[in-house]
Amino acid sequence: MFLPVLERIGGLLEQKGRILVAIDGRCGSGKSSLADLIAERFACRLIHMDDFYLPPERRKRDWSEIPGGNMDLLRLEEEVLVLGKRGEPISYAPYCCREGKMGRVRILPFQNLTVVEGSYSQHPRLAPYYDLKIFLTCSAAEQEKRLRQREGERYPLFSERWIPLEERYFLQYKIPQQSDIVLDTGAGERRRS
Numbered sequence: 001m002f003l004p005v006l007e008r009i010g011g012l013l014e015q016k017g018r019i020l021v022a023i024d025g026r027c028g029s030g031k032s033s034l035a036d037l038i039a040e041r042f043a044c045r046l047i048h049m050d051d052f053y054l055p056p057e058r059r060k061r062d063w064s065e066i067p068g069g070n071m072d073l074l075r076l077e078e079e080v081l082v083l084g085k086r087g088e089p090i091s092y093a094p095y096c097c098r099e100g101k102m103g104r105v106r107i108l109p110f111q112n113l114t115v116v117e118g119s120y121s122q123h124p125r126l127a128p129y130y131d132l133k134i135f136l137t138c139s140a141a142e143q144e145k146r147l148r149q150r151e152g153e154r155y156p157l158f159s160e161r162w163i164p165l166e167e168r169y170f171l172q173y174k175i176p177q178q179s180d181i182v183l184d185t186g187a188g189e190r191r192r193s
Contacts, residue, residue: 025136035117049118051094067169135179138186
């Protein structure tokens with residue numbers, strides 16, 4: 001299922017030499033699995049959007065009304081995307097939601113491929129940095145099944161809060177339509193050139 005994505009990345013690396021890739025999509029659609037597969041196939045720097053949550057005290061009061069309002073997009077841009085585009089090493093401290101604090105600084109040496117995976121990775125502020133934008137989706141029934149298996153008792157938090165926030169973001173910024181590849185991980189692939 002992911003072979004066309006791997007082939008596209010390989011072709012872009014041959015053509016451009018250095019690329020940045022975004023994997024956005026619905027929670028439970030396989031973003032992390034695809035990112036891990038890419039990391040197995042290519043030497044790359046793998047960045048997770050989950051490392052760039054805004055601490056609650058830094059969020060705007062109406063953050064849930066702002067698509068991506070819970071994400072530190074500026075920090076991601078400055079600490080990852082600008083440096084990745086220039087081909088420089090990347091250094092950042094991941095934010096840990098469960099502990100409510102920044103983690104140990106990660107230093108990622110130069111690689112020709114930088115992959116940013118996670119919801120909000122294709123936010124309009126970030127999208128211009130990418131050479132390839134991938135959107136993963138699956139049916140609502142498949143999403144529920146996967147999230148119930150993965151999250152267990154925490155599933156209601158996804159159905160009541162995180163899924164509606166993501167869907168608003170996808171709709172407002174037309175993320176699937178702005179993507180280079182749209183892949184339905186529950187069915188089949190639709191590609192855009």
